[in-house]
Structures are given as C-alpha cells and as structure tokens.
Amino acid sequence: MKNYLKLILWSLFAFASTNYIHAQCAATSVDAAPQPSLICEGDSEIVTFTASGVCTGGSWQYQVNFGATTLQIWSTTATFTASPDTTTTYTVFARCSGCPTTVVQTDFIVEVLQEPTVVADTVVCANTSATLSASGSIGTYEWYDDATAGNLLSSSPTFITPPLTQDTTYWVSVTDTSSTANTGSVLITECGLGGFPGASSADYLEISNLYTTPVVTTGWVAAVSNSYTLINSYNSTLWSLPTSFTACSVLNKTDVSGQTNYWGSNIFWNPGNNGWAIIIDNLGNVVDFVSWGWTTAQLATFNPIINGFFITLGTEWLGASVNSACGANSTAIPASSITRIGNTDNNNAGDFVCQLTSLNIVNPSLFCGWTVNKTCRYPITILVDVPPTASNPLTVNVQCIGDVPAPDITVVFDEADDYTAVPIVAYVGDVSSGLTCPDTIIRTYSVTDSCGNSLNVQQLIIVDDTIAPVVDPAPPGFAVQCVGDIPPATSLPYTDNCSPAGTILSTDGPLIGGGCGGTVTRSWIATDACGNNSIPVTQVFTVNDTILPTTGTLLPMTVQCIGDIPVPDTMIIPSISDNCTAAPSVAFVADISDGLTCPETITRTYSVTDNCGNQITVDQTFTINDTILPTASNPSPINVAVIANVPSPDITAVTDEADNCTVNPIVTWVSDVSDSAICTGETIVRTYSVMDDCSNEIFVTQQITVDPFQISIDAGPDQTICVDDLITITPINPTGGNLTWNPAIASGPFVPAATATYTVTTELYGCQASDQITIIVEAPPVVSFTADTLQGCEPLEVTFNSTSTAASGVVDCSWLMNGQVLNGCSNVAYTFPTGGTYNVALITTSATGCVDSATYANFIYVEATPVAEFDVSLTELASLEPTAEFYNLSTGATSYQWNFNDNSTTSTSVETNPIHDFPTSNQGSYNVELVAISPLGCADTAYRIIKVIEELIYYVPNSFTPDGDQYNQIFQPVFTTGFDPQNFEIKIYDRWGEVVWESFDPSAGWDGTYEGKISPSGAYTWVVTFKMIYNEERKVLTGHVTIL
Secondary structure: OHHHHHHHHHHHHHHHHHHHHHOOOEEEEEEEEOOOEEEEOOOOEEEEEEEEEEOOOOOEEEEEEEOOEEEEEEEOOOEEEEOOOOOEEEEEEEEEOOEEEEEEEEEEEEEEEOOOEEEEOOEEOOOEOOEEEEEOOOOEEEEEOOOOOOOEEEOOOEEEOOOEOOOEEEEEEEEEEOOOOOOOOOEEEEEEOOOEOOEOOOOEEEEEEOOOOOEEOOOOEEEEEOOOOOOOOEOOOOEEOOOEEOOOEEEEEEOOOOOOOEOOOOOOOOOOOOEEEEEEOOOOOEEEEEEEOOOHHHHOOOOOEEOOEEOOOOOOOOOOOEOOOOOOOOOOOOOEEEEEOOOOOOOOHHHEEEEEOOOOOOOOOOOOOOOOEEEEEEEEEEEEOOOOEOOOOOOEEEOOHHHOOOOOHHHOOOOEOOOOOOOEEEEEEEEEOOOOOOEEEEEEEEEEOOOOOEEEEEEEEEEOOOOOOEEOOOOOOOEEOOHHHOOOOOOOOEEOOOOOOOEEEEEEOOOEOOOEEEEEEEEEEEEOOOOOEOOOEEEEEEEEOOOOOEOOOOOOEEEOOHHHOOOOOHHHOOOOEOOOOOOOEEEEEEEEEOOOOOOEEEEEEEEEEOOOOOEEEEEEEEEEOOOOOOEOOOOOOEEEOOHHHOOOOOHHHOOOOEOOOOOOOEEEEEEEEEOOOOOOOEEEEEEEEEEOOOOOEEEEEEEEEEOOOOOOOEOOOOEEEOOOOOEOOOOEOOOOOEEEEEOOOOOOOEOOOOOEEEEEEEEEOOEEEEEEEEEEEOOOOEOOEEEOOOEEEOOEEEEEEEOOEOOOOEEEEEEEEOOEEEEOOOOEEEEEOOOEEEEEEEEEEEOOOOEEEEEEEEEEEEEOOOEOOEEEOOOEEEOOEOEEEEEEOOEOOOEEEEEOOOOOOOOEEOOOOOEEEOOOOOOEEEEEEEEEEOOOOOEEEEEEEEEEEOOOEEEOOOEEOOOOOOOOOOEOOEEEEOEEEEEEEEEEEOOOOOEEEEEOOOOOOEOOEEOOEEOOOEEEEEEEEEEEOOOOOEEEEEEEEEEO
16 A cells, blocks of 8 residues: 555656646736727727747747637737727637647627718708718717817707708717726725834735726735845735625735734835735736836846746836835825826826825725727718719620620619709710720710709720630649759740730749748749739749758867856857858857866867758867966065064965966965175075966065164265255264265365265174265156055055155155046055046155156056846746756856855855755755856855745545445545645535535545445545645645545
8 A cells, every 4th residue: 555655646746747847838828908999890909919928949829719710820920900890709819839739818809889870861952951860879979070170060969960062071979988898807006115094114005996896806816025126026925815806995905913904924115115016816817017116127027926827027017117215104204105096007107106195095086987988980971962963874894895785875774863853864975995905985974954954974884805814734843952943934835715915924932831841832824915814823842951051160279267268159150051041040059178177178069050950060179278477476575683583484475476367376485595694684585486276386585684783874864955055964973983985075065066875884893884865956856656556346445655756855746546636645545436447647846846747557457346146947946846047147257156055065156057956855945145256356246035845746536435345445635745734624525516524634534424324326526625835825626536
C-alpha cells in the first residue's frame, strides 16, 4: 500500500510539473474594446482586441465568429471592423501561436441605432409645404437642416416644412441609449493614502457599483501594492469580494486593526510615494485599475501573479499614473484621497482627482446608472418640380450593332405629372457615341403634360461584346531553389468568339507559404479587342531552399583583461550571403573558455541562419593575456632619531597599488639597504615588490632616515631685495664650527649681482652642516600645484595645494575649476559632482605684485557611479521547480557580486547573469542583492524579493467497496502539501443532491454509510473546499466516487 501511494504521489508530481511547464505559454483572457459599442446604421466600428497571459515562442492570434460562422480567420490582426445592420453579438477567440491548443474567448456586442422610416410627400409643387413623419426606430426624434450642425427645426417625430421653391434636404436625428451599457461592473472609487476622520494615519480602499443592476462578484479579489519602488510587489492579503455586489452600493477596507472592515494587514501606502490598486475577476481579467506615481514605462513592466493569475495591463490603464502627492493629514489640511470623478471610465489619470476624503460615501460628482448614448442623423430630400416626371427607360444591352431594337414609346412606362393623368410620350432621335466596345446610343423620348411643360428621358442602348476568349492549358509546374530561379513565361495560344485578335498576358503571383516549401502561381489571361478577359490558366512552381548560407572568417583578438573583450555583436560577421535569403539572421550562441589563465582563450560562436532554417556557425577566438605592469607609489619616507627606532617592514605602507586587470595586486617586502652615513644621517632604502595575477612585477622604495650628529647652522631667512641693494648675511652658528661660503662673500655688506642662493657650511669633528639663504632680485612667480588624488568615484572631493614659487614669495592663490573660483594656496578642497574629466587652473601673486598662472588640462577624472538593476524570470517559484534566471540590466559596471541570501553553498556569485536554485526545504521569501562595481570600484546595489511557495499535491480515488472484506473499505482522499488543514471541508452528495457525509478533518474518510446503513452501489459526487497554505485563495474541487 505504501509503494502504491508513493507511485500515486510521483504521478501527481509529474502531472503538476507538466502543467507548470505548459503554463509558461498560455492565453488566460481576451478583451474587446470599445465595449459597449453603439453605432449608426450604415456606419462601422473598429473593435480592438487585447490578449492576456504568456506567449512564449510565438505571437498572439485572433479569430472572430458570428455564431458558428467565421468572419475573420486566425491571424495576428488585433482589430475587427464591424458594420452590422442590426444589433449583433460577436465572439472573439485568442491564442498564442506558440501553444495554439489553449484558446480563450469573449463576446462583444455592436448595437445599431437603426434608420427610422420617414413618410412624406417627397415631390411637391412649387410654393407648397411637405409633411415629414418619422417612425420605426427606438429613441427620440429631432429635425435639422444640416447633416452635422445646423438649426433645430422640430423636436417631434412630425415636421411640416415651409413653402418650398427648390429641392431641399432635411435630416431626422435619432438619439438612444445603449441597452448593454448598464450591465454592471464594480469600480475603484477612492484610495486613501493619508487617513480619514478618526484614523489620521490609516490607509483604505473603497469600491463601488455605480450601475443600476447587481454584479455577481464570486471569486473576485482586490489587491494593493506593497512597495514604493518595486511595481510588481503587492500585499499578500487579498480582499475577496462578496458573491454579489448590490447596485448603487459602496464597500471599503482599511488597515485599522479591530474594525469589521479590517484589510487584514498594513496597507503600504503613503502620500508622495508610488502605489496602485486593482480588481481581478474569477477568470483573471482586470476589472478596474488605478495607479499613482508610476511612469508609463514602469506600468509597461506590470506583471505580478495575483490569485494564481498572471496579470498584465491591456486597456485597463492608458498613459502615466495619477499624481502621488495626495493624502496630507493635519489640522490645517484635512484628510484627502485619490477619488474617482466623472461618469465614464476612461482608464487614465483624468478619472481621478485629489479631494477631501469621503470614505464609504460615493463622490457627489458620481451618480448611479451609467449609460452610453448615441445620436444619428439620416437625410430625406423633398423635390419641387412642376414639369412632368418619367424615368429613363431601361438600358438595352446587345452584343452587335444589328441587335439594336426599333424606337418604341412604350418603353417609357412611368410617365406622371402633378396635373396631367397621362402625359404624351414621343420619339425624338438616336445619337451614337461613335466609340466601340462599347458603343453607346442615346435614344431620346419627350414627355409633355397638358400645360406644355416638357422633359426629355433617355434610353441607353449599349452595343458591347462581353464574351471572353479561351486560353489553351498551361504547361505543368516544377520545383526550384529560389524565386529568382523561376524561368521567364512563354506565350500561350487562345481563341475568341468574334472579336479581332487581342492580347495574352502572363503574371507571376506572390510566394505563398515562404521560400521553404512555398509556391508561386503563374497565370495567363487573354483579352479580346473589347477588353474581355479569359478565365486564367495557371502553372505552379514549388520553391524550397536547401542550400546553407556562407560567411567570411572572423579575425582572432588579443586583449589584456577579461573586461576588454567586446560584447557579442552580430553585425561583425563578414561576407554573409545566401543563395535565396537576402539577409540571413545572425545570433550569438555562446562564449566558451579553455579554463586557463595568463593566457586564457575564449571561443565565441555565432549562428547564421537563412529563412529556411539552413544554419552554419562562425567562431572567433579571444586571447586574454595581461602584460602590463602594476603601478604603485613609493611609500612616504620615515625619519627616526636613532637606528633602534627603525620600524619593521610593513606591506601596508604601500597604499595605492593598482593594476589594469588584477583588483588587488600582491605586495611583499624585498630588502633593506643602508648607506652607513653617520654625520650626515644614515639612509636606509627599503624595497617592496608589487605583483599582479599574471606575475607582472614592479619595485617601490621607502627611504628611512636616521638623524645625524647634531651640528647645525642657520643662514637666516631668505630675503628679497632690489637690484644694487646692499645686504649683510649674519648666520647663526651655535656649535661654533668653522664657516665657509659658496659662493664666497665678503664678511661685511655686499651687493648681489642677481638672484642667487648662498650656502654656508659649518664643520666640526668631521661632521658638517649647511644651510642656504636665497637673495631674490625681483623675479616673477613660477606656478605649479598638486592634488591629493587625480581620480575617483562621483562625487569626488579633491584637496589642492599650490607648489608655486616666486622670488618674493607667493602671497595669493586663486583657483578656477568646473566654472567656480576658490581662494587659498593650501588644502583647497572642491567636490566634483558628476562623472567626467576636468581642467584645473591656478593664478598666483608674489609679494612684489608679480602674477602668473598655469592650467592643467584633464587633470581630474571622476568616474560615474554605476546603476545596479536586474530582472528575474520569475519572482514567485514553485517548490517543485525553484530555479530562477537572473538578467543583469546594470550599466556602467565591469564586475558584479550576487548574494541570494538563502544560506546555501551557492548563495553568492560573481557571474553576470547567474542561474540559481533556491532551497525547497524552507519555503519563504529571499531578498536577492546585486552589487554592480565600476573599474575604479564605484558601486551600486539593487534588491528583489523572490518567493518559494509549496505546491498543491493531492490524490482522490474514484471507487471503493465497503463490503466488510477488509479491502478498499474507506473512500479516503489524500492531501499532502499546499493546503491549510485547519481550513478544510469535504462533502459527499447522493444522486438527488442530499449530503450523505461531511468532515472538516483532511485525514478522515467515508466508510460508505448514511444514517448507520451502507449506501447503495452507484456514483456519488464529492466536493472538497480548502484554503491555500500561503495565501487567502480558496479552491473548490469536485469529482465522483463509485461504490462497487
């Protein structure tokens, strides 16, 4: 028995998996718009269709029927032009060509406001009136003197014209209301984002039925958004509408806990932030929708799965959202809400305004009983004619001139006059057109009344040969590779009844069915001298391309880093050609690495396919080999008083190691080398190695200085003098050493010839000390400066220091960068706000007033922050198939770090577009994190919530034998996962609909008894009702079980 149950569960699992895969391509509903539709008789209406669901590997197709008659066969045409004479109900079917067996349908009605019957004296004598009476149409009548505007002449069905002197046209106007416009629906009428009286911080949703008839809303739900940034995130609590929505009534739900209309959880809305609300019927159709704050582009990505249905927006919303700045709640500003206005649903932001909250009270601007009206105008013309009337005799058609009949006044048979009972008809004459094929003879008769008023009528006699020639049979068709291979046409013989020789023309029709087994039909048509065309004869050619396309060779490429490999580009394939297809399609297939490093080889493959599926592949190789040395600055020098204070080697002293490919080059200590100088101070050169991942290596050095023997000399401060000024230099010599000058100077005052630096040296015990003094003779400053950093991420703060020199010293510094002026010579900080390359200029002024400047072009590089963004194949995964494909939509980044936050061994990834299996042991939500990193390490982070839900698995037997033999005694449905055992009910009905057994325990079974007795053999109906484990959806399952 256990093995049997295991087999059943595995079968159910396979069945559920098959249905899940199939559900990836399926139509769920189809809408027709406009609905309702009311047109004038003789007009037409273009109805547009929108299919909902998932269409994988194909396109949406539609078919339109009237009853069992197909009016528009399956095609991708999403419109239908309806022009019925009377009100007509049509049916539109929708399917995806990728899974055509799943078909959905809906009916749509085109009502016709029919033209009334007008009884009138359509012919009157001059200066008399006519009476016009309209009847036979539904609605109200009005009379006008113009087809569109004009003057209102009467508001009753009957209109008496003024005396008429010429032919005059009047228009009867008929106005009626659509009979289907008030069939009923429910609408979102308020969305409260900022409280209501008594609950200043609460949110609420209000729904109304504005029609005069109740609406059946069994299985309908309302859902609300649950994020300000993720448009497809919604509150897990759904509002299940009542089974029937009373006419002209209002219902609401709030997030105030404890109230009878409590939503069940917090509604995540707030003024100034994005949100939405939606109503979905029991078939997954969108009944009504409103959003605020979202853009048109964001609404186009709306695709959550709500109540088990894949929801997208068709005609349920047009354009961008309502303004989200609504709902402020304070003493000065009462609570406001996004409220419906007007009495038509236009599916756009114009349907809603921000106004004072009126919770559970319909907006005063709305009324109950929405309708659709239509006004049509139909013309009637009154003729004013005193002369007699008669129709032109019937046209006579003959093949030859000899068949023309003799004149006969009796052919004028409807002569009439307002005074003369029988006007006189007389033959006047024949006039030929002088043409052939046809030759038209105009035969004229006169009709004269007793007052002498006369008119002429004309009979057309047309001499025309209408018998077509006959063409000989066409030669048999044959097969070719391309349309261009079809040979030129040859002429075919033909015969004609009597006309002189004509012409024969051959034409080749379009390719039907494509160039892969399609056909081209060649037709011959003969035309005689009178233009009579023969019945076409045809020859059929079969076109089927079986030859592969060809291309040139892609050249290999060598790059330094993996990031230097260009993205796949189908446009680089050279010399693509095909015998038939003008432009074969090119697609990227894959990049395959050889798994090695330094160098690594990646083979990129493209496919080239012609229109008949003939395909070849083209490869391109990339060799990745980093040959560029890393970079690093020498560490800052160190000064110590004695050799014992020299620190140990420390690789962190190298702070700016960098490489074109390796993110973190390896730093190691190499050696320390001393110069053994004591008097002047010992210098130790410490060497470090910096190596990248491909063993490219450089060396940097750090200088460590040990203080010398303490002998000193002070030549005094530098001085600025003018030319020919006397100066006396008196150095400070605290140790009393012997002094020497270079260049030599006098012991007293002297006149420097030009700007010069004088070095004084004191010597004692073999150790020397020197100092310099510079005597400046009026020289302009030399401008230069440094920055603490030259590149970084936006916004980048850079500190600048002037290193400018001047003969008399720099006393003022002015900086110009990014259009701004800053002052100061040291530690001048400026923040560059956005990515780009910037010039920096410095102007310096000396103490003597000399000015000079310098500009460093492209001195600072600021890298823009990347934008992290990604999408995922599914945001809600089934426990039986928990695989999600992630699509990296980030920009400005070269590396990525994923964290799926599911504590699995593969919870992180550095792939660009990873595929990840989430754990199935603990169903729940996972906050997936993507960090996008630029070449300089600038980073941005994006998040998305992925849910893993438990599948519903159950088994229900179809028969049992409660006969006491210990085998198959109990009817026991088996429910394993996916349902709420605390919200479960099963009922058994007999053939007369009476309940014979029921239970709320999913582990209970029916023993076949009713009122203590074994029930009769036969079929019984079972109904199981339960709630899904992870949402409020309730399911009802039915079936039959047989007692044997």
